[in-house]
Each structure stands twice: as structure tokens, then as C-alpha cells.
Amino acid sequence: EIVLTQSPATLSLSPGERVTLSCRASQSVSSYLAWYQQKPGQAPRLLIYDVSKRATGIPARFSGSGSGTDFTLTISSLEPEDFAVYYCQQRHSWPLTFGGGTKVEIE
Amino acid sequence: EVQLVESGGGLVQPGRSLRLSCAASGFSFDDCAMHWVRQVPGKGLEWVSGINWNSGGTAYMDSVKGRFTISRDNAKNSLYLQMDSLRPEDTALYYCVKDIQLASGSWPYYFDYWGQGTLVTVSS
Numbered sequence: 181e182i183v184l185t186q187s188p189a190t191l192s193l194s195p196g197e198r199v200t201l202s203c204r205a206s207q208s209v210s211s212y213l214a215w216y217q218q219k220p221g222q223a224p225r226l227l228i229y230d231v232s233k234r235a236t237g238i239p240a241r242f243s244g245s246g247s248g249t250d251f252t253l254t255i256s257s258l259e260p261e262d263f264a265v266y267y268c269q270q271r272h273s274w275p276l277t278f279g280g281g282t283k284v285e286i287e
Numbered sequence: 288e289v290q291l292v293e294s295g296g297g298l299v300q301p302g303r304s305l306r307l308s309c310a311a312s313g314f315s316f317d318d319c320a321m322h323w324v325r326q327v328p329g330k331g332l333e334w335v336s337g338i339n340w341n342s343g344g345t346a347y348m349d350s351v352k353g354r355f356t357i358s359r360d361n362a363k364n365s366l367y368l369q370m371d372s373l374r375p376e377d378t379a380l381y382y383c384v385k386d387i388q389l390a391s392g393s394w395p396y397y398f399d400y401w402g403q404g405t406l407v408t409v410s411s
């Protein structure tokens with residue numbers, strides 16, 4: 181099973197700041213990685229897939245990068261609605277796995 | 288508009304069974320792989336099981352293999368999860384999830400639409 185480790189667990193930031201979230205895989209997942217956003221009481225929302233492709237309707241301030249085992253989600257300038265938990269997910273091999281999540285909270 | 292509506296959750300004793308259902312609408316259900324993902328309230332996401340468009344392929348996480356069975360009825364636009372020999376650690380909110388299906392006939396991909404979930408509680 182591919183283990184995805186996200187860091188940090190929590191980030192305390194202010195609106196307007198640039199955010200970089202990390203996801204590290206226990207073995208290569210090639211470019212088969214996605215990012216999701218989840219707000220309290222809501223289902224997750226797909227943000228980025230195949231490392232860097234934005235899903236439908238996702239603002240350009242969200243971007244993804246990386247390959248192999250190290251991946252990054254960047255939010256160029258935090259909006260108030262971006263405070264949430266972010267998860268990475270791999271589809272390289274079964275079982276599909278998620279990272280443990282990074283909570284982005286208001287400082 | 289894509290809609291995924293889960294049902295069938297509830298309180299069940301350890302060792303008993305439960306069947307979850309998901310009614311899908313707003314997209315070509317028989318073109319897409321589907322999945323179940325669960326989440327313990329306040330915790331992270333865990334993929335449970337997936338099924339390809341024509342039921343020709345299924346997959347499970349290790350801890351549910353042999354206990355859970357995923358199925359679908361394309362004529363009814365419905366997805367199911369039969370959960371047998373339930374354990375307390377199966378307690379979670381279960382989401383019905385649509386695969387983004389980036390290419391026809393291939394799977395899995397990623398999860399582009401999620402239901403609101405149905406809560407399963409396994410406790411005596």
C-alpha cells in the first residue's frame with residue numbers, strides 16, 4: 181500500500197498569504213496524484229488532478245506540482261473561503277489512498 | 288446537475304450486516320466507475336471500494352476484503368455496498384463517489400462528485 185504523508189498537519193495563516201502544502205509518497209506514484217479540499221460539514225471537492233490539472237471551476241490561485249514521490253499544492257493568495265482541510269490522493273496502484281490531511285486555519 | 292444520494296446507514300451491532308445504496312442522476316452513470324469512500328467524523332478520508340462501469344472490475348481496501356461487496360445496477364442508476372460481519376472500526380460516514388473517468392473504459396481515476404454521505408455506526 182502506498183502511504184501518503186502530508187505536512188504540516190496544521191497551518192495558521194492570514195488571508196492574502198501564499199500557502200504551500202506538501203504530500204510525500206512512500207513510493208513513486210508517477211503523476212497520478214490529486215488534491216481535494218474539505219470544509220466542515222461538507223463533502224470533499226476535487227481541486228487538482230494528475231498533479232497539476234485544475235478541476236472544473238477551480239480558481240487559478242490553486243496550482244499543483246511535483247512528480248514521483250514529492251508533490252506540492254500551492255495557493256497563491258489565500259481567500260477567506262480557502263480555510264479548510266486539504267487531502268492528497270494517489271491512483272497509481274490499489275488500494276487507492278489518501279494522505280492524512282493538512283488543515284489551513286486562520287491565524 | 289450531478290446528484291448522488293446515499294441511503295441505508297444506521298446503527299448496527301457488531302457482526303451484523305448493512306446494505307448501502309446510492310441513487311445517481313445528472314450524468315451517464317453507465318459510463319463511469321464509482322466508489323465508496325468513508326470518513327470517521329473528525330478524521331481523514333479512506334477509500335473503501337470501487338467498481339468499473341460495467342461491473343467487470345472491482346477493488347477493495349484490505350480490511351474489508353471478504354466482508355464488503357460492491358455492486359451496481361446501471362438500469363437503475365444505482366450503486367450498492369453490501370457490508371457483512373461489521374466491526375466497530377467500520378463506523379464512519381460513507382460517501383458515494385463518482386470517478387472522473389478521464390478516458391472511456393479505463394479506471395480508476397479521481398473523485399469529482401461526492402454525495403453527502405450516510406452514517407454507519409457499529410456498536411453493541
